[in-house]
């Protein structure tokens with residue numbers, strides 16, 4: 001007697017092998033049997049004929065821990081990931097934030113969440129707890145940072161992350177020491193690398209160096225080629241990863257399937273260091289009043305706008321609703337506000353935090369990365385409430401977009417390859433032993449979708465749009481979503497190290 005049988009679907013087990021038409025028998029939280037179950041007893045039987053039955057999608061790179069913009073603590077019931085077929089999300093990327101890890105996971109455990117949730121411990125967060133100065137850490141400080149990372153793993157973190165592009169600009173010695181702790185736990189080091197544009201290759205080499213010195217596996221986060229002058233560097237970037245793998249290092253990368261990235265406007269157009277120094281002077285207005293800050297910021301501003309089509313490649317996407325400018329390009333905004341563009345942009349940013357999408361990548365690089373066997377799918381996104389503020393489309397569309405655009409329309413990937421990049425590959429990266437594959441004994445996290453019609457609808461101008469064609473999502477055997485409609489309650493759970 002089964003609790004649930006998914007009948008007649010084409011089962012993709014997640015390993016990259018082609019689909020097989022068969023039934024899936026589920027008892028309790030687990031997949032029990034695969035095969036012909038047409039005469040078996042079941043409390044419930046759902047016919048999924050013509051549909052793809054895949055392991056639930058696993059997103060190794062989210063910012064769901066980030067409370068300022070789309071955090072799981074504030075909006076635990078946001079369903080923009082469940083509605084993409086995602087069953088497990090990993091927060092704490094790009095250097096982390098949630099600390100202490102144990103208290104954070106305890107808090108999330110008490111919430112009714114839509115997806116399983118796991119977290120990385122952050123190098124930047126650990127360093128900021130020990131010292132806030134911009135200088136290399138002393139040996140004693142380094143020991144304290146490593147102790148904090150170790151505590152994070154002990155309390156349930158499933159990996160280590162760094163935001164090397166961000167202040168306080170960690171050194172390779174610091175990163176290698178903390179990654180050594182990850183290696184002690186048999187875990188991995190994920191890196192938002194130092195530079196994704198002109199120094200892309202050196203920055204990837206740096207991750208590989210950290211892995212070589214520490215023994216940790218490596219994950220290059222949201223891999224891209226930023227800026228027109230750097231388009232085409234994806235080929236050599238992948239060669240560096242292949243060379244490292246040939247030398248026995250378990251280095252992979254993840255990407256989101258879009259040519260636009262997302263971050264705060266002020267840091268991007270004025271320079272991150274300069275905007276932080278301005279805030280130390282009392283606010284962004286200091287970019288207008290302090291000559292040396294103004295000089296640095298203005299030069300950065302004009303250079304950045306030149307690489308982004310004079311602001312036409314910057315789409316304003318504030319987190320709070322701002323009808324007067326959300327969804328407009330910076331170029332459109334500046335045309336509506338004649339005067340000095342630099343001053344106008346400073347005033348815009350000084351009025352409140354403004355985020356934006358930057359159309360800084362090209363389609364060829366997205367496809368080149370996607371074709372590679374060692375690049376998996378991840379969103380780099382946030383939980384979002386549907387009718388509040390603007391969104392990068394990745395928050396609503398990443399996984400369906402790969403299935404629609406890159407599998408069905410362009411045949412960049414086969415369906416089984418795409419599913420592999422969303423399931424077994426990320427499960428391997430994260431060390432999840434009970435998820436990411438459809439096989440007897442595995443936890444019944446399952447996503448059923450229609451390959452012929454699954455479709456993302458979110459765009460750069462209209463990011464808040466749910467995907468369609470996700471027919472059924474199971475979390476540990478419970479129906480979490482059916483026919484694009486989430487269940488009345490959430491079935492997600494916290495996955496601590498060793499539990500997933």
Ligand SMILES: [Zn+2]
Pocket residue numbers: 093094192221222
């Ligand atoms: Zn990042």
